[in-house]
Amino acid sequence: MxxxxxxxxxxxxxxxxxxxxxxxxxxxxxxxxxxxxxxxxxxxxxxxxxxxxxxxxxxxxxxxxxxxxxxxxxxxxxxxxxxxxxxxxxxxxxxxxxxxxxxxxxxxxxxxxxxxxxxxxxxxxRARIIFYDKDAVANPPKTYADLADPAYKGMVCIRSSSNTYNQTLLAAIVEHEGKEAATAWAQGVVDNMARSPQGGDTDQLRGIVSGECAIAVSNTYYFARALRTDVDGVSPQVDRIGWVFPDQDGNGAHxxxxxxxxxxxxxxxxxxxxxxxxxxxxxxxxxxxxxxxxxxxxxxxxxxxALQQLGEFKADEVDLSAVATKLPVALEIFNQVGWK
CATH class of the missing domain: 3.40.190.10 (Periplasmic binding protein-like II)
Structure with a gap:
């Protein structure tokens, strides 16, 4: 930071x-x-x-x-x-x-x-990072790009395209990589979804505990809350969930x-x-x-x-003011790839 x-x-x-x-x-x-x-x-x-x-x-x-x-x-x-x-x-x-x-x-x-x-x-x-089932995923994604890897087909749970956190994440990818690469990434994530997007970030974590998802994307504060307090459907099996701060050898976590x-x-x-x-x-x-x-x-x-338990990480220092200008492109991409 x-x-x-x-x-x-x-x-x-x-x-x-x-x-x-x-x-x-x-x-x-x-x-x-x-x-x-x-x-x-x-x-x-x-x-x-x-x-x-x-x-x-x-x-x-x-x-x-x-x-x-x-x-x-x-x-x-x-x-x-x-x-x-x-x-x-x-x-x-x-x-x-x-x-x-x-x-x-x-x-x-x-x-x-x-x-x-x-x-x-x-x-x-809040960092938007990758969580995974430690019992089901031996080699979790290390980057946002990995979420689109066919090796994780049918494993990913993530919120809908109407979610502002996902909109800004995709806009940041557009800012870094351009529209074409961002479109390919979004299509790959759609192809790897374990279910249609539903619920909030806590529901993505619950999907790991229930076995519906092996990999999920969530903001850090939802998971930190489950470490610190009793969050139904997450805290009782929180030790089962691992986490990855993506792109630590690249741009850093969004x-x-x-x-x-x-x-x-x-x-x-x-x-x-x-x-x-x-x-x-x-x-x-x-x-x-x-x-x-x-x-x-x-x-x-x-x-x-709880946050310190997650560990130190490299944050993406992209200018969020510039990212904001890419939001219309992100929404266009979501519609194009059928991210519900």
Whole structure:
């Protein structure tokens, strides 16, 4: 992972130290597509540190974007939080975000994990990796390309093409390899599927335990959660599941993001920027790791014990802003190869 600058902890400490002055009657209106109970303490601690009250509206990403667009200049939204680069791109394309200049954000977040126009910023990340049945697969895939190898025919479980994580993964392959190679890969994966795409990432892991799949693709935080807590259908036999961080001799493992941006018509813009800067503080980054098993974007901070159990890995440092431009091509490829 990209190393943060050595001055970053000092910058953040100066901004979010214990002796911050309070703000009277200040507020922040947050539109959030993150639905994790563990984020509650993240918000309450920001309020304790700054005196800024958070008013939160939760919903699915697309409905929040539609709402912001309909509200226009009268929108009360200050902040949009959502997951995956594809949704961040949709927000930017919809014209509901604005650019933000912040030395703290620039120092904290690697350039490839933020928008080229500073309209969105990654705040946590998940690696999309390969899992396999240790009893059934002697030689698991080592790369994303291997998932299309005929040797694994009838063995692969993966989510549908409507899933944003898969869309961004394929868009990254387009960015790296071009449309023709990406199309061949997607066709190969379809040919190797053990079943029609169904369910979420946890369901792919359950497919390994049930014996329906020998190989699955999932974000790391779903598996880390099964290591740390009791996830039905996974945790009782979690020792049966092995994992591979793909492409460690090449581009590295694909990562996707939770990200945030300041709303175009933010009525409390100064508070919004302060909140963005808080999200890269050590306290906030540890909440993402400890509460939801996500990797911090600030490489000076480590993941929780479950994430560390997965081991160190090389992450793909492709510019996710560039990957976002390849999403329409990825959707075209999915349709072309019949990835349901």
């Amino acid at each position: 990209t190393k943060a600058t050595t001055t970053l902890p000092l910058i953040i400490a100066a901004t979010f130290g214990v002796a911050l002055p309070a703000f009277a009657a200040e507020e922040l209106n947050l539109y959030s597509a993150r639905h994790y109970d563990t984020d509650e303490q993240l918000y309450s601690d920001f309020t304790k540190a700054t005196g800024i009250t958070i008013n939160r509206i939760e919903g699915q990403s697309d409905e929040l974007l539609t709402r912001m667009g309909a509200e226009g200049a009268n929108s009360p939204a200050d902040i949009l939080i959502t997951v995956d680069t594809s949704r961040l791109k949709r927000a930017k394309d919809a014209g509901v975000l604005q650019s933000v200049e912040s030395e703290i954000l620039e120092a904290a977040i690697p350039a490839n994990l933020q928008d080229s126009d500073n309209q969105w910023f990654g705040i946590s990340q 990562v996707n993001l939770s990200g945030v941006g300041v709303a175009k018509h933010a009525p409390n813009r100064e508070n919004a920027v302060k909140f963005l800067e808080y999200l890269v503080s050590e306290q906030a980054q540890r909440y993402f790791a400890d509460g939801n098993d996500e990797y911090p974007v600030v490489s000076a901070f480590k993941g929780n014990d």
